[in-house]
Amino acid sequence: MAPVEHGYSRDFLERLKSERERWENITLRQWIEKTGVPERDVSTTASGIPIKRVFTPEDMKDIDYFRDIGFPGEYPYTRGIYPNMYRGRMWTIRMVTGYGTPEETNRRFKFMLEHGETGLNLVLDSPSIYGYDSDDPRVRGEVGQGGSPISSLYDMETAFEDIPIDRITTSLITYFVGMPIFAMFVAMARKRGLDVSKIGGTTQNDTLMLFHVGNPPLPLEPALKLSVDLLEWCAYNMPRWYAISVCGYQLREAGATAVQEAAFTIADAMVYVEEAMRRGLTADQAARHISFFLCVHNDFFEEVAKFRAMRKVWAKLMRERYKARDPRSWLFKFHAQTSGVALTAQEPENNIVRTAYHALAAVLGGVQSLHTDAMDEALGLPTEKAARIALRTQQILFYETGVANVVDPLAGSYYVEYLTKRVEEAIWRKLDEIEAIGGMLEATRRQLPRKEISDSRYETLLKIESGEIPVVGVNIYQARGSEKPDIELLRVTLELEEKQVERVRYVKRMRNDEAVRARLEELREAARQNKNLTPYAIEAASAYATVGEIYEVFREVYGTQQALAWG
Amino acid sequence: MSMTWRRPRVLLAKLGVDIHDVGIRMVARYLRDNGVEIIFLGYALPETIVRVAIDEDVDVIGISSMQGMHHVRVPEVLELLKREGADIPVIVGGIIPPNEAEWLKQLGVKEVFPPGSQLSRILSTIRSLA
Secondary structure, three states: OOOEEOOEEHHHHHHHHHHHHHHHHHHHHHHHHHHOOOOOOOOEOOOOOEOOOOOOHHHHOOOOHHHHHOOOOOOOOOOOOOOOHHHOOOOEEEEEEOOOOHHHHHHHHHHHHHOOOOEEEEEEOHHHHOOOOOOOHHHOOOOOOOOEOOOOHHHHHHHOOOOOOOOOOEEEEOHHHHHHHHHHHHHHHHHOOOOHHHOOEEEOOOHHHHHHOOOOOOOHHHHHHHHHHHHHHHHHHOOOEEOEEEEOHHHHHOOOOHHHHHHHHHHHHHHHHHHHHHOOOOHHHHHOOEEEEEEEOOOHHHHHHHHHHHHHHHHHHHHHHOOOOOHHHHOOOEEEEEOOOOOOOOOOOHHHHHHHHHHHHHHHOOOOEEEOOOOOOOOOEOOHHHHHHHHHHHHHHHHHOOOOOOOOOOOOOHHHHHHHHHHHHHHHHHHHHHHHOOOHHHHHHOOHHHHHHHHHHHHHHHHHHHOOOOOEOOOEOOOOOOOOOOOOOEOOOHHHHHHHHHHHHHHHHHOOHHHHHHHHHHHHHHHHOOOOOHHHHHHHHHOOOOHHHHHHHHHHHHOOOOOOOOO | OOOOOOOOEEEEEEEOOOOOOHHHHHHHHHHHHOOOEEEEEEEEOHHHHHHHHHHOOOOEEEEEEOOOOHHHHHHHHHHHHHHHOOOOOEEEEEOOOHHHHHHHHHHOOOEEEOOOOOHHHHHHHHHHHO
8 A cells, every 4th residue: 555644645745746846837937927917925824824825735744634624523523513513503693782771782682683683692881891880970971882781680681571581592791790790690580480400691701811801800819719600600500501601702802813812712711621620520510611702803714724723622622631521521612703803984884794704704614603793893882774784694694605504614625724733733832831831820910911912913003004904995995085984873872871870779779778788798708708609699689789789799808900011 | 303302291091991992002002112101091080080191291191982981071071171270182092983073172172083093193193282
């Protein structure tokens, strides 16, 4: 038998090399001379992986089909976590929803569901995610601006009124307030008489991400404890709930490259697995409550490769490093959101096109659930029309283009397999670097990912400034008058804010204050005794304690976090 | 060229608690790399912004607003400055729709920088105001 290198015979590879050299020296060179058009010098992907004009089987020499690619639904899951992917079930259309008041948010949920949304995705406003109630004078002017205000169980109940949370899965974009917001959701489910063990959904609840790019109100250790408390509680009470959705999205939007996004996200997830195991959970128990949230950005093939590579790295980590036995624990399940930072305020209709490309990359990358940004992202909150177009973008992709008819259709592309392998190697290298400095928790304490992400963003920004990175309608092809886009905008008025402030005051008048005080005191005591706070938070939420009151307990017991580096 | 040119001193702040702070952090880095002295206040309310701006004797106040709170908070900053008799120019950047940018300028904001603004234009505006 002829010697073989990962499926290619030596003879074939030798012939390929000489044919490629011939092609370069004759066909290509003559073409360039004849046309007189100099070739564009594009030598790397957006995150710096070397590329060239043409890829061939030569570039797959180090790729073994069985080891590196395999079959969908089988280890290492490069081709997808399910055997038949979208031939079975379509990905979940899960659109970020929330603005103004809980009533407005409820209306928008219903609008999106009527138009074919298949999962819910509640986003909170800034005051709520920092643990301030809507009636707090410090947050005047910010209520309902970037999401729905959720100050208490009452707001949660209004936002989800008439929505069957036991039959549709819900994602809660909680940022810093994973614990109180989750507690309100559970309190709502119980009040409806639902069996919470049957309810499916996700809390964002990723503390580490918020230290890489955010401005966390609580110090790292207690904030991490709260995240893991939730995971631990879910392990015993809510088998269908992803307690932590490990976020690459915000890292990417803040400037991380695709490789940094992938590596930091996986390194963060490792911290959660290890913390859960330190509490006595098995790797299988931990894995069941962790999912991922990633960005889809501009460099199309690199994005597809990123998703394929992350699946592979995660499967290997869970199986080999953490010794998870159940194959379900090896599955890298992710939600993706199209990049907001890639969208422009100039000629906003162009964003429909950008988002469609991003969505296509997510689907070709094997996404489980997807949000598509609205065209007015860079101008304000999505209008009904803009949100509907974003939703339709996914439906057109699934029903009309045929891209979901075949599993992992880009597999076998010399370029995509090469990129997948390079992204995978780059992730492992970064994981090794992180391990060498003492792990991700230590790296976070030293704000190293924060610094790296900031540097990447700055570099990109200077390249956009100089025109090295073209942005259509911004630094090339600027249209006269495009600074005044002719589209309808949605603005949250102060009247709407006043309405919400009144709702919070109403709750504070109507509830049993004594019960609230007692539940908050129990929560405070449990925090001092370092207990798992989830059941106490649920009790407090059930008594209509507000997010501000619950968070105030945390601030008292744990102290507050000093501002992190801005440079 | 003036021989007495000095480094402009700029206070940068985000109004309120909105998490979207990458924009202003990047502006801060760019200005710092181009000879502007930066007092980075981070998250702050109008009272703090105005007090620090006066105490630190800054030439320009730069405010970032990504989630619409400028419609309430920027007028408050301008009002407080007026009350204190402090003549410090204010510029605003972020997600500011064109009609609101015009409204802010009518109120007294010197310049508004929407998404996609050139960093060099922010720098030259600051130099001309300082």
